[in-house]
Amino acid sequence: MARPARMNSIVEAVGNTPLIRLRNVARETPGVKVYLKLEYMNPGGSVKDRPALQMMLDAIQDGRLTKDKILIDATSGNTGVAYSIFGAALGYRVALVMPGNVSQARKDITQAYGTELIFSDPMEQSDGAIRHCRELVADNPDKYFYSDQYRNPSNPRAHYLGTGQEILDQVGDEITHFVTGLGTSGTMMGVTRRLHEHSRKIECIAAQPAEALHGLEGLKHMASSIVPEIYDEGLPDEHMTVATEEGWDMADRLAIEEGLHLGHSAGANVAAALKIAERIQQGCVVTIACDRGDRYFAPMRWEKHYDW
Amino acid sequence: MAITVRIPTPLRTLTEGKDEVEASGTSVRQVIDDLEKNYPGLKDRLCDDKGGVRRFVNIYQNEEDIRFLDNLETTVKDGDAISIVPAIAGGH
Numbered sequence: 001m002a003r004p005a006r007m008n009s010i011v012e013a014v015g016n017t018p019l020i021r022l023r024n025v026a027r028e029t030p031g032v033k034v035y036l037k038l039e040y041m042n043p044g045g046s047v048k049d050r051p052a053l054q055m056m057l058d059a060i061q062d063g064r065l066t067k068d069k070i071l072i073d074a075t076s077g078n079t080g081v082a083y084s085i086f087g088a089a090l091g092y093r094v095a096l097v098m099p100g101n102v103s104q105a106r107k108d109i110t111q112a113y114g115t116e117l118i119f120s121d122p123m124e125q126s127d128g129a130i131r132h133c134r135e136l137v138a139d140n141p142d143k144y145f146y147s148d149q150y151r152n153p154s155n156p157r158a159h160y161l162g163t164g165q166e167i168l169d170q171v172g173d174e175i176t177h178f179v180t181g182l183g184t185s186g187t188m189m190g191v192t193r194r195l196h197e198h199s200r201k202i203e204c205i206a207a208q209p210a211e212a213l214h215g216l217e218g219l220k221h222m223a224s225s226i227v228p229e230i231y232d233e234g235l236p237d238e239h240m241t242v243a244t245e246e247g248w249d250m251a252d253r254l255a256i257e258e259g260l261h262l263g264h265s266a267g268a269n270v271a272a273a274l275k276i277a278e279r280i281q282q283g284c285v286v287t288i289a290c291d292r293g294d295r296y297f298a299p300m301r302w303e304k305h306y307d308w
Numbered sequence: 309m310a311i312t313v314r315i316p317t318p319l320r321t322l323t324e325g326k327d328e329v330e331a332s333g334t335s336v337r338q339v340i341d342d343l344e345k346n347y348p349g350l351k352d353r354l355c356d357d358k359g360g361v362r363r364f365v366n367i368y369q370n371e372e373d374i375r376f377l378d379n380l381e382t383t384v385k386d387g388d389a390i391s392i393v394p395a396i397a398g399g400h
Contacts, residue, residue: 212319244364248363
């Protein structure tokens with residue numbers, strides 16, 4: 001499981017992330033072991049390194065992505081960072097479509113790797129970026145390789161081959177429940193398919209924001225969103241919701257009580273895991289730390305000025 | 309003239325699909341109360357139990373975040389545009 005100490009490329013640093021037991025925030029349920037998989041340990045700082053790299057490698061292998069094409073996708077953040085890193089490392093050009101209201105830091109991170117940024121209407125959120133990206137690809141079919149994380153089967157495949165297998169290797173037969181929030185749904189779909197192959201039943205639970213207008217970045221309220229094609233609503237054993245405030249409060253607690261400063265989607269995942277722990281009282285729940293909290297520091301005032 | 313309020317996609321189910329609606333009032337708080345009369349449920353999506361703006365909701369008077377002005381007491385006048393923008397872009 002350990003990562004090699006010497007590597008030939010940054011792409012080799014993806015995966016094999018640590019799993020950490022949450023002893024403090026989960027102290028109310030001593031009969032349940034709650035584990036968090038630290039996906040921010042990937043080189044791009046998020047869980048999205050896995051699908052981004054898998055989508056690129058699969059497309060390179062079968063010829064969809066070549067050096068004379070530009071990889072394009074709609075992403076407000078982590079997937080874009082991952083494409084940018086691996087594009088630079090592997091020698092492929094990358095363009096990202098994102099809502100114009102993402103923070104300056106987000107824009108700067110990806111541009112540092114030479115990535116081209118294209119902005120869509122802030123009021124339309126991520127769905128507006130998806131629509132704008134589709135239009136660009138339809139108008140320039142030969143120019144772009146549209147990676148399309150919402151539709152690309154390599155996205156869940158990364159989690160089937162990587163994340164899901166690693167969880168089994170790390171906790172063995174202990175795991176009784178897995179829970180994670182839905183964004184593209186790639187993590188949920190891929191990990192669930194792998195865990196469902198295990199000899200004993202592992203309950204796999206999908207979490208969603210409780211409301212259409214929410215503040216859990218990276219997660220989707222499916223009923224009010226463009227539903228990702230890779231999403232199979234029937235695959236999870238159960239669905240649950242998490243309020244924005246629950247996710248934000250848990251993110252604060254994880255920093256103070258566990259020394260883990262994580263993004264709000266990770267806060268929502270742990271909040272969901274603790275709800276499950278409270279219900280089952282005995283067992284082992286695993287969830288995902290998608291990224292770190294420092295990716296979400298509020299922009300400074302001088303960045304808070306928008307030209308609509 | 310009235311005040312124009314720009315509605316983000318997730319809340320348009322409450323505004324009959326409209327991306328812009330009109331409201332009246334002399335403060336952002338009054339504008340929100342006026343919106344609630346015509347589009348019931350909207351206030352709960354924007355404000356918490358204590359009546360403040362929920363942490364993940366950003367409201368702009370023209371181009372300024374009201375958190376950097378007088379928050380809900382920010383003065384508005386006819387012709388102003390109020391924009392409701394989620395703090396996030398949503399979806400990676």
